[in-house]
Amino acid sequence: MFRRLDDARPEVTFDFEGRPVTARAGESVAAALLAAGLRGFRATAVSGTVRAPWCMMGVCFDCLMEIDGVGSRQACLVPIAEGMQVRRQRGAKDLP
Amino acid sequence: MSAYDLIVIGGGIVGGAVAYGAARLGAAVALVDEGDIAFRAARGNFGLVWVQSKGAGMPAYAHWTQRSADLWPELAAALAAGTGVDVALKQQGGLAFCFSEDEMEQRAAFNERMHNESGGIGTRMIDRAELRAMVPRIGDAVVGASYCPRDGHANPLKLLRALHDALARAGGAYLPGRTVDTIEHDGGFVVRSGAERLVARKLVIAAGLGSRKLAPMVGLDMPVSPLKGQIVVTERLRPFLDHATHSVRQTEEGSVMLGDSQEDVGYDIRTTTPVMRDIAARNLKSFPFLRDANVVRVWAALRVMTPDGHPIYEQSRTHPGAFAATCHSGVTLAGAHAMALAPAILAGELPPGFDAFTAGRFHVPAA
Numbered sequence: 392m393f394r395r396l397d398d399a400r401p402e403v404t405f406d407f408e409g410r411p412v413t414a415r416a417g418e419s420v421a422a423a424l425l426a427a428g429l430r431g432f433r434a435t436a437v438s439g440t441v442r443a444p445w446c447m448m449g450v451c452f453d454c455l456m457e458i459d460g461v462g463s464r465q466a467c468l469v470p471i472a473e474g475m476q477v478r479r480q481r482g483a484k485d486l487p
Numbered sequence: 488m489s490a491y492d493l494i495v496i497g498g499g500i501v502g503g504a505v506a507y508g509a510a511r512l513g514a515a516v517a518l519v520d521e522g523d524i525a526f527r528a529a530r531g532n533f534g535l536v537w538v539q540s541k542g543a544g545m546p547a548y549a550h551w552t553q554r555s556a557d558l559w560p561e562l563a564a565a566l567a568a569g570t571g572v573d574v575a576l577k578q579q580g581g582l583a584f585c586f587s588e589d590e591m592e593q594r595a596a597f598n599e600r601m602h603n604e605s606g607g608i609g610t611r612m613i614d615r616a617e618l619r620a621m622v623p624r625i626g627d628a629v630v631g632a633s634y635c636p637r638d639g640h641a642n643p644l645k646l647l648r649a650l651h652d653a654l655a656r657a658g659g660a661y662l663p664g665r666t667v668d669t670i671e672h673d674g675g676f677v678v679r680s681g682a683e684r685l686v687a688r689k690l691v692i693a694a695g696l697g698s699r700k701l702a703p704m705v706g707l708d709m710p711v712s713p714l715k716g717q718i719v720v721t722e723r724l725r726p727f728l729d730h731a732t733h734s735v736r737q738t739e740e741g742s743v744m745l746g747d748s749q750e751d752v753g754y755d756i757r758t759t760t761p762v763m764r765d766i767a768a769r770n771l772k773s774f775p776f777l778r779d780a781n782v783v784r785v786w787a788a789l790r791v792m793t794p795d796g797h798p799i800y801e802q803s804r805t806h807p808g809a810f811a812a813t814c815h816s817g818v819t820l821a822g823a824h825a826m827a828l829a830p831a832i833l834a835g836e837l838p839p840g841f842d843a844f845t846a847g848r849f850h851v852p853a854a
Contacts, residue, residue: 437740437741461779463781483724483741484722484724484725485724485725486724486725486779
């Protein structure tokens with residue numbers, strides 16, 4: 392659905408639920424995963440409805456993911472980094 | 488212009504419950520509410536249906552609270568049937584945490600006093616092992632708790648919305664955006680708000696902090712003053728706390744509400760960092776893992792406090808048919824307000840034993 396306008400930036404590889412995904416330096420986690428074709432980013436806390444990023448600017452909270460072991464992070468505001476561990480969040484955040 | 492059977496001044500949880508309770512019995516009711524210039528304690532409520540510590544020193548209040556907890560399921564069921572709104576009532580017991588053996592002893596002595604004054608309601612001290620069985624994620628700093636099986640909690644915003652909706656469906660009129668200027672008595676009660684004139688045979692003043700000014704217009708005395716409380720709300724988390732507690736509760740949707748601050752600072756509803764920090768620190772002792780929860784909302788609101796903290800219910804001697812109703816526990820007492828107080832007001836007489844609630848108790852000459 393999404394196509395990169397500029398592929399000249401250096402590649403970054405991160406881990407999405409156990410599989411390596413290639414992104415470009417400077418992208419947010421949300422942008423990297425949208426470019427990789429991910430549709431459902433999370434399931435809501437109450438009804439379990441599947442959601443995806445909408446505003447891409449930190450307002451709608453529909454891109455919440457577990458990033459490097461921390462739940463409910465806004466994937467659209469977190470820059471992707473080499474080796475980052477990203478998982479979808481299903482339902483409300485669970486605190487260890 | 489037609490006359491109502493009852494005008495209730497104050498569209499919060501207290502006024503809403505009384506108005507709905509009267510309308511469901513067929514009375515023609517108007518609920519007169521101020522605009523957003525009001526302090527609206529009903530919008531800042533923590534949502535406890537809390538029995539165990541209510542009414543120390545006033546058995547009538549303890550018994551009224553127990554009665555309300557007993558009537559709550561009937562209210563919740565009636566609201567759900569009438570409006571489709573589930574107010575998320577849970578009455579699986581409440582816990583007051585203790586952080587030292589000293590606190591355990593003080594709380595046990597308090598429970599004993601309540602028992603001796605007002606009778607037993609099943610409140611008992613539980614040790615850490617029993618508490619862990621109820622709340623597995625309780626923090627190490629909690630030594631034990633006072634447990635009362637009759638405590639519970641509900642969603643106060645859904646309750647307010649359901650009361651207004653149920654009132655309308657029962658034929659009542661919700662009249663917002665009206666500040667009451669004067670109340671006169673001329674056969675019936677004439678309530679004036681700007682150019683508008685509303686008439687009723689009976690009148691209830693349940694206007695929270697606004698009651699202080701309105702009550703003397705019909706020979707009543709409601710010396711209420713504000714007590715600020717701040718609330719911190721986290722993001723939605725997996726369920727870990729079913730029970731109600733005095734300072735933390737998890738809503739049905741998973742949000743965690745942290746509160747129980749008390750500040751005597753007048754009509755000030757600003758949130759402040761030091762108090763929110765205290766609230767967080769205190770509740771982190773109960774549930775240390777909450778340090779990783781995101782805070783999504785904070786607010787402050789003003790409790791409506793009488794000089795002794797107990798409710799005022801009174802029928803005016805000089806203006807029979809005019810009633811005072813105020814308390815700081817609008818959610819806890821909603822069951823009784825809708826199902827017991829409203830019928831009594833329609834019948835023209837407060838329930839037996841309600842002399843204890845009159846404001847005359849604040850005017851006993853010092854010995």
